[in-house]
Amino acid sequence: MREAHAAHEAHAALQHQFDTLEQQKEASTLGMWVFLVTEIMFFGGLFCAYLIHRRQAYEGFAEASFHLDVGLGAFNTAVLIGSSLTMALAVWAAQVGRGKACFGFLVGTIGLGTVFLGVKVVEYSHKFHEHHVPGERFHWTGAHPEAAEVFYSLYFAMTGLHALHMIAGIGVLAALLLPAWRGRYSAAYHNPVELTGLYWHFVDIVWIFLFPLLYLIGRHG
Numbered sequence: 538m539r540e541a542h543a544a545h546e547a548h549a550a551l552q553h554q555f556d557t558l559e560q561q562k563e564a565s566t567l568g569m570w571v572f573l574v575t576e577i578m579f580f581g582g583l584f585c586a587y588l589i590h591r592r593q594a595y596e597g598f599a600e601a602s603f604h605l606d607v608g609l610g611a612f613n614t615a616v617l618i619g620s621s622l623t624m625a626l627a628v629w630a631a632q633v634g635r636g637k638a639c640f641g642f643l644v645g646t647i648g649l650g651t652v653f654l655g656v657k658v659v660e661y662s663h664k665f666h667e668h669h670v671p672g673e674r675f676h677w678t679g680a681h682p683e684a685a686e687v688f689y690s691l692y693f694a695m696t697g698l699h700a701l702h703m704i705a706g707i708g709v710l711a712a713l714l715l716p717a718w719r720g721r722y723s724a725a726y727h728n729p730v731e732l733t734g735l736y737w738h739f740v741d742i743v744w745i746f747l748f749p750l751l752y753l754i755g756r757h758g
Contacts, residue, residue: 550726562728569732573739576702580743583698587691587750590684597684599755601677604669605692606660610752613656617741620649627717628734631727636720639730643710643717646737650707657700664689692751699747702740709733 555561591598627642668676671690679685713730716722722730 550721558726565728565732569735573735576739580695580698583691583695584746584750587695590687590691591750591754594681594684594687595754597679597681598688600679600681601669601685601688601692602752602754602756604667605752606663607752607756609656609660610748613653614744614748616649616653616656617744620646620653621738621741623649624734624737628727628731631717631722631730632724634720634723636717636722639717639722640714643713643730647707647710650703650710654700654703654707657696661693664693695747695751699740699743702743706733706737706740709736 550561551558552561555564623642623645627639627646630636630639630642664670668674669685669689670693671686675682675686675689677685710733713733717730
């Protein structure tokens, strides 16, 4: 009876444009990797712009970087590493058909992602209070105000876009909760969780690069 139920679920999960679940999985996995490549190019442009400006005004960028809270940045790095672990465990639980465990790990991932965003809100509020947001009200008492404004323009652009990707990821994770609770995922069908895991790990890796580039400039000295 369990095998018949699993076969029914597999049939229900199969979209009409595919012949088999395996074909459906291969197509969706390829689509996700193509999407991630476009995301790499998207963030790559921002990273290139950052590196060019940093090379031209290293001292100003280092001066501005010292006004970021490296403690909060390091904490958020640890939070995202933890979320990658819970996401990997959610994928494993889906693969072995442990729906309740998958649900719990997904909730844990959402919780850690929400903590990350909460910390970013605190950081952003500090920057607004200190008038370090680029624009007419930008105020800098250091030796390199122009470079500092460029740095914070890139800081808000890069971390803001990263945060938007986090919000999108949390939304997708939330959509997986009900199917996980109902035990829909199994060894035969778990692709939604696996593909979401690929996206989540990508977003985490982007932060792994953002943290040292933005927060640790010149701190070796």
